[in-house]
Amino acid sequence: MNNLRIAFIGAGNMAASLIGGLRAQGLDAAQLCAGDPGEDNRTRVHTEHGIETFADNAKAVENADVVVLAVKPQVMKAVCLDLAPSLSEGQLIVSVAAGIPCTSLQTWLGGPSGALRPIVRCMPNTPALLREGASGLYANAQVSDTQRAQAEQLLSAVGLAMWLDDESLIDAVTAVSxxxxxxxxxxxxxxxxxxxxxxxxxxxxxxxxxxxxxxxxxxxxxxxxxxxxxxxxxxxxxxxxxxxxxxxxxxxxxxxxxxxxxxxxxxxxxxxxxxxx
CATH class of the missing domain: 1.10.3730.10 (ProC C-terminal domain-like)
Incomplete structure (x- = not known):
């Protein structure tokens, strides 16, 4: 993680908790950035964590190794469709939005070329705000072993992170944690x-x-x-x-x-x- 650049799309509470957890683990502020149209959210994460912020999501994902989608499920489709042309091949996509399956994210993020993206879908919970969270993680077939480790470290920054072999089990994780x-x-x-x-x-x-x-x-x-x-x-x-x-x-x-x-x-x-x- 020490050489990664991680871009957060959305700078609300969950993103802020993940950023805080990563900073507490020793990641430099220069490795992190966030894109959010809301000035209040951008100001908060910049003030609290010293990271660079952008009103334009496309600027945020430039040169990012990991892109964390931390927006509300209701706006995820629009955000992904707008973001797709700016993504680079091989960037790891980590979604912490409830209810959005990998197939939908793949379709929305494929862009004109229909590129397959490495996607990790996560179901965290609100105690992540205190770094006492519990998250279930599922990786699609495009995610490498190295990227799995990166996603696990990302979610472990705010609590327990456990892998699932079947994406449908995300519904059970939602029910339990x-x-x-x-x-x-x-x-x-x-x-x-x-x-x-x-x-x-x-x-x-x-x-x-x-x-x-x-x-x-x-x-x-x-x-x-x-x-x-x-x-x-x-x-x-x-x-x-x-x-x-x-x-x-x-x-x-x-x-x-x-x-x-x-x-x-x-x-x-x-x-x-x-x-x-």
Whole structure:
């Protein structure tokens, strides 16, 4: 990565988090640039990270080895069609936009020559803003081993990056980790409200719940045993934790989680079909 030039198309929150992660890993500001029509976005990433910015995306991709597409899915087609004539052969394209399949990106970025592009499609999530993200990555057949390593290092700058052999599994990644933070926010919200009903001041309930979630997540992430075993270890027979777990399971908690993730994955596939046209 030390000799690469990386151009970001779009300089919003996700791009800014990736840029910040790369800078924290030691990449020089001169290796990075961003193109964005929004002056506020350009000013922010320039001020915070010292990188060069452009209002014209075509200028941003000049001499870039890696082009990161970090624009909203709804405008991706227009951005790609406009960008295609300015791309060079062999540039690695990394898309962090939800719902846009590689075949659509290939069509939009092919330009008049219909050139095949090496494309890595990623599904990051919002904790990437804190460099605690989780991303699923899929590479098309044009991506070299070296480019796979480059894409992995790029996404690893903001958290965990895991490769998928089948692009269709991006929908499952979306259901598990892409949308996943909201599920935990919902649980924290519900536990805070329940604690308040049990008599705790709301601020106390909120802080206890948030710290409990943080501690439990760290235990799962750093332990060499599965979550089920960790749960068993803290669930004493006939104790308070068992009473709560029994109440969850009596109301089909696992089935509800499965239905929720199935709905998210189904919606992800629907959006991919719509946005990829």
């Amino acid at each position: 892409g949308s996943g933070p909201a599920y935990f926010f919902l649980l924290v919200e519900a536990m805070t409200a329940a604690g308040e009903k049990l008599g705790l001041p709301r601020e106390v309930a909120a802080k206890l719940t948030a710290q409990t979630a943080l501690g439990a997540a760290r235990m799962v992430a750093t332990s060499d045993v599965e979550a089920a075993e960790l749960r068993r270890r803290v669930t004493s027979p006939n104790g308070t934790t068992e009473a709560a777990i029994n109440a969850f399971q009596a109301n089909h908690f696992e089935d509800l989680v499965q239905k929720a993730l199935d709905a998210a994955a189904h919606r992800s596939a629907e959006l991919a079909a719509q946005l990829g046209q």
